[in-house]
Amino acid sequence: MLSGEAEDWWKFANQTLPEEENVIAWEVFKESFLGNYFSRDLRKYKVKEFLDLKQGNMTFGEYASKFHELMKYWPYY
Template sequence: MGQGNGNAPPHAIDKRGEFLKGHPPIFKHSADPLQADDWLHAIERQLEIAQCDDKEKYLYASGQLQGATLDWWDSFHFGRTEANPIAWAEFRSAFCTHHVPVGLMKLKEFLALKQGSMTIAKYRDKFIQLSRYAPTELVDKALVIENKCRQMEDKKRTF
């Protein structure tokens, strides 16, 4: 009787299995905010591939926490006073606030980046990786300064 009537709920897809297929990294703790941010980006990539909804995102991501970071998460989760379920944006924001402080990221490696013995391709890749932490106006100023330096070098060569 009830078969084929179109009223049956759709078959649930095991998104956790799909998420884990990509071997998402575990995060325990790191003093380096770049590692925390890299973990978050890797997790977000796997969550998107698995097409997770908001609730699944925070559940699966928090399932990849261990050690001191899991202790932080348990404390955050326990101390939360809102009745609403945790949204991905809230998890992401709390994680970044605690593990990837904005002020530190702005100043970290980006400001100290030098080509040194790196190839241009490696330097470019490192610049792109670190530029996500720099405010746009800082990148714009760096580009203007670089352009002025090139112009000065060109003038020196003509003399």
Template sequence: MGAYMLREEANHWWKNARQRIRAGGVVITWEIFKREFWVKYFPADVRNRKVVEFLELKQGNMTVAEYAAKFESLSVFSPYYNTAEAEYGKCVKFESGLRPEVKHLIGFSEIR
């Protein structure tokens, strides 16, 4: 019974969210769905902590692959970086978190 009620609530939420998004003439992509889902089902304080964690993220002792994975997983919490217009800024943010010796090896132009 509880699972059914949760499923119904989620279906009702998505039906309303989908209507609202489509009314704005937006094509619903996986990224848009994820953003809507995060807003609905993650408390604001958790999202805010994740945004701060993303903004303060540095490579530190992580490999580049580990840093990139962490960067991508946290970037979903920062709506600004999840638009096509922000792609350049997202690259700059990624580069700024790399260790200096890694930045020197790859050069800035290769990521952007």
């Protein structure tokens, strides 16, 4: 559910993104959304941070939390 600025973005994007059988493909939506809200450099940085993640001095719970936070960036760059 989008709200605020993201909702305004969606109102515009909904009218401009290509549709197939009146449906916007998830990949098309995701690429447009991420391109608008997450710069390519930030995504690359987060992917590198994910790939370089080591437990080090973190507890397992802290490590698992950081892993889950960063893994959402993995397929996006």
